[in-house]
Amino acid sequence: MAAVVSWRFETSRVGISGTLGRIPAALRLVTRSRLGAFGLMIVVAFILIGIFGAWLAPHDPNAINVRARLAPPSWTNLLGTDQLGRDILSRVLVGTRVSLLVALSSILLAAALGILMGLASGYGPRWLDRILIAIFDTVRSFPTLMFGIAVIALFGPSIWTVIAIIVTTTFPIYARIVRTQTMAIKNTEFILAERSIGASPVRIAFVHVLPNIVGQLFILASMDVPVVIMIESGLSFLGLGIRPPNASWGTILNDGYAFVRNSPWPVIAGGVPLILTTIGFTFLGETLRDLLDPKLRNER
Amino acid sequence: MLAVTSLVLMIRLVPGDPATVLLGPRATEAAKAALRAQMGLDQPFPIQVVGFLWNVLHGDLGMDVISRRPIADIVMAQLPYTLTLIGVAMAGAALIGIPLGCYSALRRNSWVDNVIGVLAVSAIAMPSFVIAIYFVLIFSIQLNLLPAIGSGAPGNILEQVRHLILPALAIGLNWVGYLARFVRSSMIEVLGERHIRSARAHGLRESRVLFSYALPLAILPTITVIGVGIGSLLSAAVLTEIVFARPGIGKLMFDSITQRNYPVVMAVVLVTTILFIACTTLADVINGLVDPRVRQTS
Amino acid sequence: MTGNAFKGLNVRGLSVDYQTASGKVHALRNVDLDVPAGAVVGIVGESGCGKSSLISSIIGQAPDNAQISGRIDFNHQSLLELPPDRMRDLMGQRISVVFQDPMTSLNPIRSIGRQMIDIQYRTGRGRAEKREYAIEMLKKVGVSDPADRMNQYAFQLSGGMRQRVSIAMALMARPDLLIADEPTTALDTTLEVQIIRLLKELQKEIGCSILLVSHHLGMIAELCDYVVVLYAGEVAEAGTVRDIFHHSLHPYTRRLLECDPGLIEKVTRRLPTIAGEIPNLLQISPGCIFAPRCDCAQQACLARRPPLLQLGPGRRVACHRAAELDAA
Numbered sequence: 001m002a003a004v005v006s007w008r009f010e011t012s013r014v015g016i017s018g019t020l021g022r023i024p025a026a027l028r029l030v031t032r033s034r035l036g037a038f039g040l041m042i043v044v045a046f047i048l049i050g051i052f053g054a055w056l057a058p059h060d061p062n063a064i065n066v067r068a069r070l071a072p073p074s075w076t077n078l079l080g081t082d083q084l085g086r087d088i089l090s091r092v093l094v095g096t097r098v099s100l101l102v103a104l105s106s107i108l109l110a111a112a113l114g115i116l117m118g119l120a121s122g123y124g125p126r127w128l129d130r131i132l133i134a135i136f137d138t139v140r141s142f143p144t145l146m147f148g149i150a151v152i153a154l155f156g157p158s159i160w161t162v163i164a165i166i167v168t169t170t171f172p173i174y175a176r177i178v179r180t181q182t183m184a185i186k187n188t189e190f191i192l193a194e195r196s197i198g199a200s201p202v203r204i205a206f207v208h209v210l211p212n213i214v215g216q217l218f219i220l221a222s223m224d225v226p227v228v229i230m231i232e233s234g235l236s237f238l239g240l241g242i243r244p245p246n247a248s249w250g251t252i253l254n255d256g257y258a259f260v261r262n263s264p265w266p267v268i269a270g271g272v273p274l275i276l277t278t279i280g281f282t283f284l285g286e287t288l289r290d291l292l293d294p295k296l297r298n299e300r
Numbered sequence: 301m302l303a304v305t306s307l308v309l310m311i312r313l314v315p316g317d318p319a320t321v322l323l324g325p326r327a328t329e330a331a332k333a334a335l336r337a338q339m340g341l342d343q344p345f346p347i348q349v350v351g352f353l354w355n356v357l358h359g360d361l362g363m364d365v366i367s368r369r370p371i372a373d374i375v376m377a378q379l380p381y382t383l384t385l386i387g388v389a390m391a392g393a394a395l396i397g398i399p400l401g402c403y404s405a406l407r408r409n410s411w412v413d414n415v416i417g418v419l420a421v422s423a424i425a426m427p428s429f430v431i432a433i434y435f436v437l438i439f440s441i442q443l444n445l446l447p448a449i450g451s452g453a454p455g456n457i458l459e460q461v462r463h464l465i466l467p468a469l470a471i472g473l474n475w476v477g478y479l480a481r482f483v484r485s486s487m488i489e490v491l492g493e494r495h496i497r498s499a500r501a502h503g504l505r506e507s508r509v510l511f512s513y514a515l516p517l518a519i520l521p522t523i524t525v526i527g528v529g530i531g532s533l534l535s536a537a538v539l540t541e542i543v544f545a546r547p548g549i550g551k552l553m554f555d556s557i558t559q560r561n562y563p564v565v566m567a568v569v570l571v572t573t574i575l576f577i578a579c580t581t582l583a584d585v586i587n588g589l590v591d592p593r594v595r596q597t598s
Numbered sequence: 599m600t601g602n603a604f605k606g607l608n609v610r611g612l613s614v615d616y617q618t619a620s621g622k623v624h625a626l627r628n629v630d631l632d633v634p635a636g637a638v639v640g641i642v643g644e645s646g647c648g649k650s651s652l653i654s655s656i657i658g659q660a661p662d663n664a665q666i667s668g669r670i671d672f673n674h675q676s677l678l679e680l681p682p683d684r685m686r687d688l689m690g691q692r693i694s695v696v697f698q699d700p701m702t703s704l705n706p707i708r709s710i711g712r713q714m715i716d717i718q719y720r721t722g723r724g725r726a727e728k729r730e731y732a733i734e735m736l737k738k739v740g741v742s743d744p745a746d747r748m749n750q751y752a753f754q755l756s757g758g759m760r761q762r763v764s765i766a767m768a769l770m771a772r773p774d775l776l777i778a779d780e781p782t783t784a785l786d787t788t789l790e791v792q793i794i795r796l797l798k799e800l801q802k803e804i805g806c807s808i809l810l811v812s813h814h815l816g817m818i819a820e821l822c823d824y825v826v827v828l829y830a831g832e833v834a835e836a837g838t839v840r841d842i843f844h845h846s847l848h849p850y851t852r853r854l855l856e857c858d859p860g861l862i863e864k865v866t867r868r869l870p871t872i873a874g875e876i877p878n879l880l881q882i883s884p885g886c887i888f889a890p891r892c893d894c895a896q897q898a899c900l901a902r903r904p905p906l907l908q909l910g911p912g913r914r915v916a917c918h919r920a921a922e923l924d925a926a
Contacts (some may be wrong), residue, residue: 063308142531145535145538149553153557233427237539238542241479279421282421497659500686501689501691501697502767504716505686591707
């Protein structure tokens with residue numbers, strides 16, 4: 001009986017509150033590295049602009065003003081105007097929100113799906129695992145954009161199709177680590193003991209599996225955001241994602257590119273936030289990964 | 301195999317009637333019926349699938365309804381351009397990235413290593429089509445150095461090369477960064493292994509140790525990485541072909557979508573999948589030839 | 599034969615510290631060691647006693663964060679002050695090393711033959727000659743079908759065969775000094791016997807000195823002329839193999855001998871062990887380093903460092919109570 005009591009209080013290394021408690025320390029460590037600080041700054045800016053951008057926009061992003069088309073930056077239009085006279089700055093700000101929305105929803109959904117699949121794979125019967133792994137590997141190695149274009153050709157362009165494409169092509173990366181972690185602790189003593197008192201797989205998932213990999217999931221998500229943004233803006237650039245006249249970095253680039261010989265500003269304005277955001281998230285992800293990777297590498 | 305079948309099946313499950321899609325909503329019922337018969341859509345579904353696979357195995361991808369040429373021909377005509385682009389991009393990325401990675405590993409933690417590291421990570425992060433657009437902006441429009449459109453007149457090698465430079469660089473940049481980092485960590489790992497210590501203890505020259513003993517081991521895994529990477533290059537190639545208005549299966553696919561010519565789209569996807577599987581298999585084969593440990597078990 | 603010139607390996611006052619994130623680890627402290635020409639010297643100690651630091655310092659492969667002081671003289675030439683290219687001249691020609699785990703010591707994707715030919719690059723032999731010589735060497739160490747083996751890879755050979763290949767590679771240049779770092783630890787006992795015999799024969803034939811590091815006391819007893827007992831980075835005791843095995847003076851040496859399964863005569867279920875653990879090398883206590891685990895420790899032992907008592911040529915003990923314990 002004493003043995004049962006003792007393991008109850010060990011939640012396989014880190015509990016949920018333990019994880020939350022680690023965040024301030026983690027933030028401090030991240031900011032210590034210059035790249036990490038830069039990345040964090042950009043990520044925060046991205047999120048803030050994404051949320052509040054629409055209110056900050058000086059003009060209506062869809063307001064057409066043909067007389068002022070393709071104007072260079074000025075005090076009225078800080079980033080100039082596009083071929084229909086719309087203020088680019090406002091469009092970029094609104095586009096940020098689109099990117100944020102797509103990124104957030106796709107990643108949350110992909111992570112959720114991945115976690116589910118990973119748990120099923122690690123926890124369930126062998127044959128299920130084998131099938132799921134085959135699916136993970138196939139999906140993961142696919143030329144995503146090609147696949148995305150094909151799907152959109154069939155189902156028509158819309159933001160939800162885009163999100164669905166992204167979710168289906170990115171969930172395997174989450175599924176894999178959940179599976180690995182599930183399998184790793186599946187046969188340890190606490191789990192066997194917990195199961196013997198009837199703890200449900202759900203409890204095991206939330207109390208034991210997930211808290212240990214929260215860090216890794218965060219890193220994955222951080223490294224995934226650039227990919228997601230790239231897919232969305234790539235598809236929008238092709239006219240297959242966000243439909244005009246809605247503003248998205250991809251559509252701004254598309255419009256801009258058609259008129260790139262007339263004015264470089266739309267292209268610059270559309271591309272720079274893209275590049276900055278993808279670099280920012282990548283730097284953040286890299287810094288997090290270096291922190292989590294046992295310091296063996298750095299010591300020697 | 302799984303990928304091919306599932307994709308094919310999925311595409312066959314198009315919602316709505318393909319005949320209407322292709323001929324437009326104003327087509328007469330008779331015309332639609334004729335098209336359906338021609339495309340074999342009036343037969344039961346399993347027969348369609350089997351028929352399609354059978355045709356594919358014989359190299360027959362169907363007839364393009366619009367231009368009346370065999371789809372296989374259309375696709376094959378465009379394929380070489382894409383292959384050249386991807387091949388050159390990856391080769392360039394390897395030629396630049398692998399040495400950079402090695403150099404980084406040898407000068408570990410020096411300022412050079414750190415700079416290369418940051419550049420590599422940035423290179424990986426940047427979306428290739430944006431890079432492509434900026435290249436066009438800078439090198440074609442502002443500086444007027446390199447062409448922005450097309451692939452150059454066939455037969456004129458110099459022109460073709462000039463037209464390849466920017467697009468290949470745009471796609472390859474990601475991979476330069478990725479390979480540089482990958483090779484760096486692979487090399488560092490290998491250099492820490494015991495047999496390198498042994499080799500040095502035998503008094504072998506440092507250049508020998510690095511180039512004949514460490515480097516081959518460090519590069520082995522890159523073969524597989526590159527094989528799989530071809531897949532991501534294909535995606536990047538689609539966008540780049542469109543930005544540069546280059547011929548290739550990416551552009552073909554995009555044009556077909558805008559024309560709603562979905563059999564061609566399907567054919568392109570199929571060819572892409574096969575290409576991708578071929579590349580990964582090729583990578584495995586090369587690995588088997590080069591790594592004696594794998595050779596033995598097979 | 600090694601010929602006329604070799605004057606031995608002499609280590610004086612060797613101290614090795616490692617700078618780590620948690621502080622300075624004093625891995626070796628003031629170690630003196632002599633390997634005369636043609637002699638076999640064994641280093642005995644548990645893991646963590648500093649054997650690897652000793653060897654890496656001698657062969658010039660200490661890690662970057664190591665701080666080495668003292669002298670290591672090979673043939674009256676200071677190794678520590680030698681530039682890397684001169685060191686490389688010595689390694690593989692005058693000094694050879696056989697490492698512990700042959701699987702990881704041989705390059706996995708280079709054939710045995712290539713490796714054996716590579717290391718002959720300074721000999722001036724022609725390519726065919728190098729190959730012949732390698733095959734001869736393989737034959738000498740008892741590798742079957744040597745010509746075929748040349749085209750094989752490390753993973754295709756058994757553990758014992760791999761170690762023989764390593765020995766062959768080390769002795770190909772007929773070095774003055776062979777350093778063998780736990781050559782049989784990764785092998786099972788039957789192989790160990792064969793390797794011991796092999797080393798004995800080759801040593802007699804080539805006449806090289808051997809610095810043998812092992813915690814297998816049986817191997818030490820069979821092969822060595824002199825023994826140095828290391829504990830936690832210091833020399834506890836040194837002497838001829840007879841002295842150490844039959845008249846050991848240091849309590850640690852005695853306990854080691856008592857605990858070695860190979861030397862225990864009575865059949866028993868419980869194997870004796872030395873209680874306690876190796877001390878923390880970040881903070882060296884002022885007294886005798888073995889005192890916390892010693893069953894005859896006294897106040898003086900904990901307070902002061904024991905002096906290294908010179909009891910005769912090559913006979914040293916670091917213990918306050920050595921004299922009285924000897925009389926007992």
